[in-house]
Amino acid sequence: MTFVSSRPRIAVLGAGIIGLSAAYELAMRRGARVTLHDVRAPGRGASWAAAGMLAPAFEAAAEPGVHPQLFDLCLASAALWPAFAQDLSARAGEPVGFDRTPSLAAALDAREMARLSQIAGTLSSAGIDHLVLGADAICELEPAISRAVLGGLELPTDLRVHNRRTVSALLTVLRASANVDFVSGPALLKSEAGRVSLDGHDAMLAAAGWETSIIKVKERGELYSLTNWDAALDDIDCHGGQMLSVAATAGAPQRVVRSGHVYLVPRGGQVVIGATVEPDRVIEVPEAGVIEALRREGVRLCPGLANAPVAESWAGVRPGTPDQAPFIGETVTPGLFVAAGHYRNGILLAPVTAQIIADALLGAPQGELAATFTTRRAYGATA
Known part of the structure; x- marks a missing residue:
């Protein structure tokens, strides 16, 4: 884009981790002026409900039906996380809980063993480090895992961060910046001759998660x-997704452990147990029966959690697309950009999304990977 001013003003519509990270990149690293609009409390929604896993291998290496380059995008963002976490922590003066300990993927049945074999095959083909583990080996690495496990993987690509601390750090930095304004409520978008605008702004970024499509003009x-x-x-x-956390008692895992749709994430003296995936559901209040069933699945994976008291339960809504990959870039309407639809990878993809969006907004060169995630893409080609 071409701007009249050397310091463009960008409106970011949505203050979850994607909108906050884009604002951080634009304002703190590129010198742009940013106005963040949100109808909800900043940093809540799916960004707060997440568990903080950074899992390119488990989430994208062998998932059926995904965008053929989603794994590449996830790997690119995972590579950015160490520097992103260090820079954000330094600016905020508070840790974000970035942890380089590799995650473990465990199989409790033959179907899950087959899936892990697919993940391992993809990683091997790409020359990416991983470790195939027998039952004894994975239990030695993480003694909390059930002795019923058949085997697993150690995934050096799949790490974790404390998502709530990350969101809090982003808010701390952005609220202290003279380049950033927060507005509680919707942006007053208008359209003239088919072009969307917002008074006083050069461009707009729609980053409101699953509510992006219903932003009003x-x-x-x-x-x-x-x-x-x-x-x-x-x-x-x-x-929709529901999850809970339990106290990290003596039998709690020390690493992220995953098996099928269940994951266990040590976090701040608790263990997060997640998560359901409920298409076409907007869930704001967790359901007791669902939470109890999920707790039991977590106990099946790590029996030492059987008597751990429940600390919290909650629900959230993930934004998805038909190929499980986000929309990132300029829409078909000039001056209107989008960063939404990150599904289960919003925390992981925040740094790379922010860079791609900032490049697109400010006219910096973009690589081929960035161009494949626009709203103009066709579905159908799968990994």
């Missing part, structure tokens, strides 16, 4: 959803 006195300016945004759907 005024045209001829009426309010319309943003999908009227890029129909692809209607493909961002919602996937």
Whole structure:
């Protein structure tokens, strides 16, 4: 884009970790002025509900039906996380809980063993380090794992961060910056001759998660959803999720442990147990029966948690797309950009999304990988 001012003003619509990270990149690293709009409390929603896993291998290496380059995008963002965490912690004066300890993927049945074999095959083909473990070996690395385990993987690519601390650190830095303003409530977008604008701003970034498509624009006195300016945004759907945390008692795992859809994440004296994936559901309050079933699945994976008291339970909504990959870049409407639809990888993909968006907004050169995640892409080609 071409801006009249050397210090463009960008409106970021949505203050979850994607919007906050984009604002951080634009304001703190590139010198742009940013206004963050959100109808909810900044940093909440899926960003707060997540467990903080940075898991390119487990989430994208062998998932069926995903964007063929999602794994590459996830790996690129994982590589950015060490520097991102260090820079953010230094600016905020508070740790974000970035942990380089490799995650473990365990199999409790033959189906899960087959999936882990697929992941290992993808990693081997790409020359990416990993360790195939027998039952005894994985239990030696993490004694909390059930002795019923059949085997597993150690994944040096798959790390973790304390997502809530990360969000808090982003808010600390951005609120202290003279380049950033926070606005509670919707942005007053308007459309004239098919072009969306916001008074006082040069460009807009829609980053409101699953609610991105329903951002409102005024045209001829009426309010319309943003999908009227890029129909692809209607493909961002919602996937409800429920999870809980228990006290980290003596039998708690020390590492991230995953098996199927269940994961255990040590975090701040607790162990997060997650998570359900419930398509087309917006869940704001966790359901007792679902939480208890999930707790039992966590205990099946790590029996030492059987008597650990429940500390908290919660629900959230992940934004997804048909190929489980985000939309990142300029929409078909000039001046309107999007960063949404990150599904289960919002925390992981925050740094690379922020860089791609900042490059696109400020006219910096972009690589081929960035261009494959725009709203103009076609679905169908799968990994």
